[in-house]
Amino acid sequence: QSVLTQPPSASGTPGQRVTISCSGSTSNIGGSSVNWYQHLPGTAPKLLIYDNSQRPSGVPDRFSGSKSGTSASLAISGLQSEDDADYYCAAWDDSLNGRVFGGGTKLTVL
């Protein structure tokens, strides 16, 4: 059972906009910045969003992040086939004194 809660799956067709949610508590998301990682099986996870809404260099602006209270979300607009991957949110948890991940969301581009 992950500390951060994500939907196990999401889907969309090319060109659509999808949103992935990440729910936590005051001990993690409520007091920490949220990061998002994209993971294709067999490869290294890739940083997608840091500090709630910042995109690293090279990440398309189709990807955006937001945070409100104890929840965060990742939005992907103009969905492309290469976006078919697993997405994880992460934050620091003060109660556990450690980094926590969501359970991951498998995004399928139909």
Added chain:
Amino acid sequence: QVHLVQSGSELKKPGASVRVSCKASGYTFTTYAINWVRQAPGQGLEWMGWINTNTGNPTYAQGFTGRFVFSLDTSVSSAYLQISNLKPQDTAVYYCARELPSYSNSRGTWLDPWGPGTLVTVSS
């Protein structure tokens, strides 16, 4: 470019030990902490802890104390994960990742880049 290169897959028997290496390049190794993350088959990412590359001081997440040891060799810009008394449930891909920004408040840090992962399989 910043890269983390990890050692190759390992097949071990229960009770044995394994050491996974993570070699950094493209930056000053001691400027950033290294984190370790595990992904068991069919499961999500699980944070194992981190090591201060300046002091060598490790911090272990709950569930990763005792059999898990983080270490460094700064002369070759490398971090290591050693797991002793391996159990079948240790079968997983183990990732190292650089933590940014440099030694900041943990609440505002992130992991980038990640190594490609090392598959450790424990089976008799």
